[in-house]
Amino acid sequence: MGLKKLAEKVVDYNERFERGKAEKIKPSHVEKVLRKLRKKAVELETDIASAHSADKKARLHKKLDIANTHIERAEFLMKAID
Amino acid sequence: MRKYYLPVVIALILAAFWFSADAQEIAAGVAIFLFGMMMLEDGFKLFSGGTLERMLERTTGSTPRALVFGILSTTILQSSSLVSVITISFLSAGLISLIGGVGIIFGANIGTTTGAWLVAGLGLKVNIASYAMPMIAISIVLVFQKPKPLRGIGYALGGLGFLFLGIHHMKEGFEAFKDQIDLLRFALPGLLGLLVYTLLGTSATVIMQSSHATMVLILTALAAGQITYENALALAIGANIGTTITAILGSLSANFQGKRLALAHLIFNVTTAVVALVFIAPLRDVVDQISLLVGIGDQDYALKLAVFHTVFNTLGVALMLPLLTRLIAFLERRIVEPALDVSRPRYLNGAVDAFPQTLETALRQEVQHLNENAIELILHGLNLHRQDIYTTDNIAETVRKSRAPMDLDMDEGYERRVKTLYSAIVEFTTRVGERSLEPDINERVHALRDVSGDIVKAVKSVKHLRKNVLRFTGRDMGAVTNLYDGLRTEIARIVVEIHKLESTDPDDRSALWLDQERAQIEDDALATTRRVDDLIRQGRLQPAAATSFLNDSGYAYAAMRNLIEAARKYYIERDSAMAEVERLLSLEDEELDENRLVTDASPNLEAKHHGNKNVARRT
Numbered sequence: 075m076g077l078k079k080l081a082e083k084v085v086d087y088n089e090r091f092e093r094g095k096a097e098k099i100k101p102s103h104v105e106k107v108l109r110k111l112r113k114k115a116v117e118l119e120t121d122i123a124s125a126h127s128a129d130k131k132a133r134l135h136k137k138l139d140i141a142n143t144h145i146e147r148a149e150f151l152m153k154a155i156d
Numbered sequence: 157m158r159k160y161y162l163p164v165v166i167a168l169i170l171a172a173f174w175f176s177a178d179a180q181e182i183a184a185g186v187a188i189f190l191f192g193m194m195m196l197e198d199g200f201k202l203f204s205g206g207t208l209e210r211m212l213e214r215t216t217g218s219t220p221r222a223l224v225f226g227i228l229s230t231t232i233l234q235s236s237s238l239v240s241v242i243t244i245s246f247l248s249a250g251l252i253s254l255i256g257g258v259g260i261i262f263g264a265n266i267g268t269t270t271g272a273w274l275v276a277g278l279g280l281k282v283n284i285a286s287y288a289m290p291m292i293a294i295s296i297v298l299v300f301q302k303p304k305p306l307r308g309i310g311y312a313l314g315g316l317g318f319l320f321l322g323i324h325h326m327k328e329g330f331e332a333f334k335d336q337i338d339l340l341r342f343a344l345p346g347l348l349g350l351l352v353y354t355l356l357g358t359s360a361t362v363i364m365q366s367s368h369a370t371m372v373l374i375l376t377a378l379a380a381g382q383i384t385y386e387n388a389l390a391l392a393i394g395a396n397i398g399t400t401i402t403a404i405l406g407s408l409s410a411n412f413q414g415k416r417l418a419l420a421h422l423i424f425n426v427t428t429a430v431v432a433l434v435f436i437a438p439l440r441d442v443v444d445q446i447s448l449l450v451g452i453g454d455q456d457y458a459l460k461l462a463v464f465h466t467v468f469n470t471l472g473v474a475l476m477l478p479l480l481t482r483l484i485a486f487l488e489r490r491i492v493e494p495a496l497d498v499s500r501p502r503y504l505n506g507a508v509d510a511f512p513q514t515l516e517t518a519l520r521q522e523v524q525h526l527n528e529n530a531i532e533l534i535l536h537g538l539n540l541h542r543q544d545i546y547t548t549d550n551i552a553e554t555v556r557k558s559r560a561p562m563d564l565d566m567d568e569g570y571e572r573r574v575k576t577l578y579s580a581i582v583e584f585t586t587r588v589g590e591r592s593l594e595p596d597i598n599e600r601v602h603a604l605r606d607v608s609g610d611i612v613k614a615v616k617s618v619k620h621l622r623k624n625v626l627r628f629t630g631r632d633m634g635a636v637t638n639l640y641d642g643l644r645t646e647i648a649r650i651v652v653e654i655h656k657l658e659s660t661d662p663d664d665r666s667a668l669w670l671d672q673e674r675a676q677i678e679d680d681a682l683a684t685t686r687r688v689d690d691l692i693r694q695g696r697l698q699p700a701a702a703t704s705f706l707n708d709s710g711y712a713y714a715a716m717r718n719l720i721e722a723a724r725k726y727y728i729e730r731d732s733a734m735a736e737v738e739r740l741l742s743l744e745d746e747e748l749d750e751n752r753l754v755t756d757a758s759p760n761l762e763a764k765h766h767g768n769k770n771v772a773r774r775t
Contacts, residue, residue, distance in 0.1 A: 079747055083740050097732040099740075107737050110666040136679065137672040140743070144668050147741045 077150050084154050099155050108148040115141040165363060182329030182373075189322025189369050192315045197238045199311030202304050212246055216256030219480065223473070226263020234319075236268040237366060237402040240421060244406045244414040248507040249514035250521060254413055255484055258420045261403070262476065265396070265424070265469045271368045272392075272462040275323060275375050285324035291317030323372055330380035344387065350433055353387045357394020367399035371465070375458050385457045389436065392465050393429045400425050409506025412494060416487040423483065428472030443467060498529055499572045501580040512597045515588050516604075522581055523604050523611075523726065529573040530611045531651055534715070536562045536569070537618045538625055538644045545648045546655060555645045561630055566622050574615050581608045596732050603725045610722035617715035618647070624708050635696045639687065639705050643712040646680050649673075650716045654723045667727040671743045673720050678748060681713045 090096040118138045125131045172179040215225040230236045240261060247257045278284065291313050298310025344352055361370045371392065378388045400422045407418035432439060443464045446452075452459045476483065502525050508518040535542050539562045540555065548554040585605040593601065621643070628640045653673050657665055688706060691697035697705075724742075729735045 079744055080740065087736065087740060097736055099733050099736055103731075103733045103737050106734065107666060107668070107741065110664060111668065113664060114666070114669055133676065136675060140672040140675050141669075143743065144671065144741055148737075151737065151740060 077147065080147050080150060081154075084151065099151075101152060101156065104148055104152045104155065108145065108152070111141060111144045111148060115145060178329050178332040180329075181325050181332065185322045185325030185327075185329055185376075186364065186369055186373060187322070188318050188325060189372060190364060190366060192318025192320075192322055193235055193366060193368065194315070195311050195318060196315030197233070197235055199308045199313070199315055202308030202311060212242060212252065212260070216252045216260065219255060219259045219477070222256045222259025223263040223266075223477075226260040226265075227267040228263075229260075230264040230267025231270045234271055234274075234368065235366075236264040236368075236399060239264045239267070240403040240417075241406045242511065244403060244410050244417055245507050245509075245511055245514045247417055248410040248414045248505060249503065249518040250413075251514060251517055254416055254420075254487065255480065257413075257417045258424075258480065258484065261417065261421050262424065262473045265428075266466070266473060268367060268399070269462070269466040269469050272371050272375065272465045273459075275372050276458040276462040283324075284320040288317045288320035288324065291320070323376065326373060326376040327379070330376050330382055349387055350390045350436065353390035354394040354397070354429070354433065357391035357396075358398040359394075360391075361395045361398025362401045365402055365405075367395040370395040370398065375461060378461060379458045385460070388457065388461050389440070389464055390433075392461060393432050393468070396425050396469070397429050406507065411505050411507070412491050414507050416491045419491060420483060420487055424472060424476055427476065428468060431472065431475060432468040439464065439468060439471075498525075499576050501525075501577060501584075504580055504584045509588065512593055515584075516597055516600060519581070519584060519588075519601060519604050520726075522577065522584075523607050526574065526577040526581065526608055527611055527722070527726075529577065530615045531655075533564075533566070533569045533573060533615055534618045534647065535651065536564050537566050537615075537622045538647060539629060540644065540648055545652060551648050551652065552641075552645045555641050555648060558644075559630060559632075561626055566619050570615055570619060574612060578608050578612050581605060600730065603728075607722045607725045610718040610725070614715040614718040614722070617711040617718065620711045621708050621715070624704065635691050636701055636705065639684070639691075639697075640708070642680075642684060642687075643709055646677070647712060647716055647719075650677070650719050654719060657723065657727055665727065667724050667729070667738055668741055670720050670724050670727070671748070674717075674743070675748050677713060677716045677720065681709070684709055 087096055087099070091098065115138060118134055118141055122131055122134045122138065125134055169183060172183065212225065212229075216222045226239065230239050233239060243252070243257045243260045243264075246252045247254065252260075295310045295314030295317060298306050299314065301307055301310065357370060357374070360373065361367050364370060374383070374388050374391045374395070377383045378385065383391070400418070403418040403421040407414040410418075443460055444454075446463050446467065447454075447456075447460050450463075452463065501522055503518040503521040505518075508514040532542060535545060539560065540558050544554050544558065545551065582605065585601055588601060589598065625640060625644065628636050629644065631637075650673055653670070657667075657669060685706075688697065688702050688709075692699060692702050728738055
């Protein structure tokens with residue numbers, strides 16, 4: 075999944091911030107969200123390991139994919155605001 | 157009674173004016189003083205930017221902290237009325253506990269005594285009117301500024317200026333008044349004097365709704381030698397009883413908790429007053445000793461009255477604190493929590509309207525109440541029980557076993573348990589939206605209204621689904637039952653995931669997790685379309701039944717999308733910057749589609765799925 079859309083959203087955010095229409099995002103804000111996402115990813119990995127049915131494992135794998143995508147996006151955002 | 161109140165008060169004032177021209181100056185002094193208090197309250201509300209409310213939320217964890225908060229906030233605001241009204245509002249919104257609220261009221265009773273010290277120590281000894289004029293002049297410049305804090309400071313400064321001016325006019329009025337009429341002639345000695353003047357103090361405070369104004373009136377009259385020290389003591393005791401009127405009036409629109417607090421205030425102040433009246437002689441001696449100790453002159457009755465006011469209020473707190481737990485138990489027995497009626501709004505009432513923090517919290521709780529009712533109705537509509545779904549580790553299996561039709565009138569359930577709450581929420585958000593709230597609070601209030609709208613849409617979708625759920629899932633009818641069980645399972649899974657998010661510590665959860673469910677919904681919708689195609693091809697599902705099912709699946713996925721959308725808005729971070737991060741990181745619909753295309757590159761099915769999704773969204 076590309077990060078093009080996110081990059082566009084960051085540009086839009088920066089414009090809103092400069093107009094005084096958005097709150098300033100600090101690295102600590104992104105770190106806090108990142109911590110929650112990483113925790114969720116670890117939980118999903120544990121659930122996958124303990125899941126018995128193939129169907130459940132498949133569903134959990136998809137969720138893990140999304141969680142990893144969010145982590146990737148959060149790391150990108152961290153660099154973008156630094 | 158109420159209809160006679162205003163004409164009687166106006167007639168009394170006019171009679172007093174006719175009787176004495178100097179009474180006009182005293183009455184104008186009281187009016188200016190009260191106007192100053194109102195300005196001061198408005199100013200603090202504006203420039204504190206909710207600081208007081210935020211502190212109130214945090215400082216009521218223990219009784220000593222609540223007590224100290226009550227003392228400090230009333231000392232700073234110089235209005236126990238404002239503190240008690242805020243406390244009732246917070247209690248009604250469920251932001252603080254009853255014991256915390258009572259602690260604040262106790263503290264406010266001590267804090268309010270600082271007003272007497274200020275007037276007796278400063279107001280009567282310094283020419284404060286000379287400070288009043290420049291304060292009022294500067295304040296008006298600030299009031300016309302755009303930034304809220306500056307306007308707030310302007311109102312507070314102006315309020316203080318008017319307080320000073322009011323005191324000055326009362327002082328002048330009494331000075332002139334004593335040349336004409338000697339009120340001392342009406343002084344009553346002994347027990348009768350105590351009772352009559354206590355009643356007079358109570359009445360004056362009820363009329364002016366400010367014990368502060370009564371105290372200033374007493375102090376200025378005392379300083380002018382228009383009342384005796386003994387009668388002034390009784391008036392001060394009466395003012396303490398009269399001040400409970402504000403909390404009583406404030407509690408009329410509050411819930412049972414607000415009413416309990418108003419009763420606690422009344423019990424506390426009446427008990428303190430009775431103790432003070434019974435032990436008036438020893439209390440006078442204590443006041444004399446303290447005055448001697450701190451160097452207050454024997455004839456300085458104004459300052460001695462301030463000492464008395466502090467001593468008897470502190471004594472009241474010392475007496476009542478050990479009985480606090482019993483008092484709370486009595487209040488809970490006396491004002492019983494009304495039986496829970498799920499069809500009525502639980503948190504939205506007049507008392508929470510006044511402050512942004514309370515209105516937002518009450519609204520959040522009411523939306524949660526609506527959500528609970530809606531989830532119960534949705535699951536029952538699918539012949540499922542919440543408890544079974546929340547506790548199972550195999551939702552699909554639990555759904556397959558849930559074949560018994562639920563005795564439920566979905567339309568009646570919707571009208572009674574969903575629509576009434578939704579109407580109350582819409583009415584409330586419209587009403588508070590007319591005020592000039594902070595932009596971020598305003599945005600969150602509107603978002604909560606949207607959340608309610610999404611929840612209601614989900615219930616409506618399940619209402620459409622109900623008929624065929626009853627028809628095809630009551631017993632195993634093969635492929636078609638499996639298809640409907642699939643929809644029931646997927647809705648149940650969404651409900652469980654939202655429930656898990658709700659149960660997770662707010663410091664650990666993120667609304668972003670719901671993107672996983674959004675992706676899952678679209679995957680499931682696609683898989684369902686595939687399954688229907690396969691069943692038609694194999695001749696196991698008639699095209700007519702397939703059309704009917706696809707229509708129902710449109711409703712089912714619409715319900716799931718609405719529930720997820722509601723949860724995303726509800727659980728998004730309340731801190732604006734954090735919410736901004738979540739919005740940036742959240743995946744757009746196209747990004748979710750892009751992700752699915754990576755794992756499943758079947759163009760025909762994708763096109764069909766999009767068609768189905770658009771139908772569902774239109775519902």
